Amino acid sequence: MTRQTLERQIHHIQDEVLLLGSMIEQAMLKAVSSLKCRDIAEARRIYHADQLINEKRYAIENAILILIATQQPMAHDLRILAAMLEVITELERMGDYAKGIARVTIRLENIEIPIPTQEFDRMAELSVSMLHRALSAFVTENPNLAAAIPAEDDEVDELYNRVYLNVVNAMIANPQIIDHANLLLWVAHNLERMADRVTNICERTVFIATGEVLEIDQSDDETEQDVE
Amino acid sequence: MTETPFPNNAYAIELRNVDIFYGNFRAVKDINLQIEPRKITAIIGPSGCGKSTVIRCFNRMNDLVPSAHLNGEILFHGKNIYDPDVDPVQVRRLIGMVFQKPNPFPKSIYENIAWGARVNGYRGNMDDLVEQSLRQAALWDEVKDTLKKSALALSGGQQQRLCIARTLAVRPEIILMDEPCSALDPIATLKIEDLMRELSTQYTIIIVTHNMQQAARASDFTAFFTMDTDRAGIMVEYGPTSQIFTRPKDKRTEDYITGRFG
Secondary structure, eight states, X not given: OOOHHHHHHXXXXXXXXXXXXXXXXXXXXXXXXXXXXTOHHHHHHHHHHXXXXXXXXXXXXXHHHHHHHHHOOOHHHHHHHHXXXXXXXXXXXXXXXXXXXXXXXXXXXXXOOOOOHHHHHHHXXXXXXXXXXXXXXXXXXXXXXXXXXXXXXXXXXXXXHHHHHHHHHHHHHOGGGHHHHHHHHHHHHHHHHHHHXXXXXXXXXXXXXXXXXXXXXXXXXXXXXXXX | OOOOSOSSSOOSEXXXXXEEEETTEEEEEEEEEEEOTTSEEEEEOOTTSSHHHHHHHTTTGGGGSTTEEEEEXXXXXXXXXXXXXXXXXXXXXXXXXXXXXXXXXXXXXXXXXXXXXXXXXXXXOHHHHHHHHHHHTTOHHHHTTOTTSBGGGSOHHHHHHHHHHHHHTTOOSEEEEESTTTTSOHHHHHHHHHHHHHHTTTSEEEEEOSXXXXXXXXXXXXXXXXXXXXXXXXXXXXXXXXXHTTSOSSHHHHHHHTTOOO
């Protein structure tokens, strides 16, 4: 067996991607919990910690580019590295979603507004669980596991729709809260988009195995893409 | 059986069920390979897989090895070049070859180009032919003031381009290159690769290379050869270079191009 240096470095980068993933998972769970508890100090910490996530993403990107330039990976090796470039971009955007939720918490300081904490908790729990397993499937190169995850997005979408209806109804009943209630819609949107981005990671896992980029079907794909 | 990447029949040259023997030893077996015209086709594979043996059969260079013989057909313009009524000298005029080590004649730069044309009965303006050939080989600007000087005074990269110019001077259709850059530095190598790309608008180029990066950079199609259990060379996979180097279909190709062979 040759190419031990290349393999060692690829494994090292995979570990870093997992680490980045766990930073996102933590950030998202903490962001939702700080909103629930109205913990402004924690929200500020999450808001600023996004910088660390961005730095980690660029460090990984740099390591991948160096590996491509110096080791000339081909075929499967090249697909892993190309897929990781894609995955870290998805992860960084998920970090932005957590940061966005933290910002909502900060902006809602001292504002009286009912927060759909039960739905947000469940959405965060589902999205984080999907992400965790998607990254496991990604580094273990398990396309079957990866292909099964996106279907779980349906529950997140249902929760999103429920929050949306409730918040819009609350806005209609009491137009004075529109500005602040709108922020809650953004929280729901961010959680819902996080689950969508997990699907992209799953697609990349299939790509590593097959070399083909297959769009994994998502029931909400059409409506979501239309408004983006 | 390897799939052909080409749907049509307009190949520059085609190998059908080719076995090549050195004495009793079968060096390559059952090669079916269709070469697309005016493209660059790379043949890659580990040492001993028969890639040089195969490229040498494209213009009957193996005739010069007494024990070598070939079964199967090599079709060029619909005619098997190994038919008894085919003149191998004529085959080699239409299918030229550039070798691993630059091998200019110990003559002037001018004579290196003119000699082959003269032998082939060229009756046009020799000065024009020399200039045109050197220009096509991207060497003219470097040697136009020293045409009467010895070709051996040129650098390795220049000598190799001179050998390409010498091949072009007899107006071939196909240019075979057997490891043309293995004796050259990286810059001279890239110059040859640029030249190959330029020439591929008019000529069909087949290159054997040990350097996979070169095949990936410079070729349109790649054929991967390896050694079978009986030590005979076989063609494992053949397809567009972009596909072979990103998602090869055969595990043996994958192992070789990712550096995990053996």
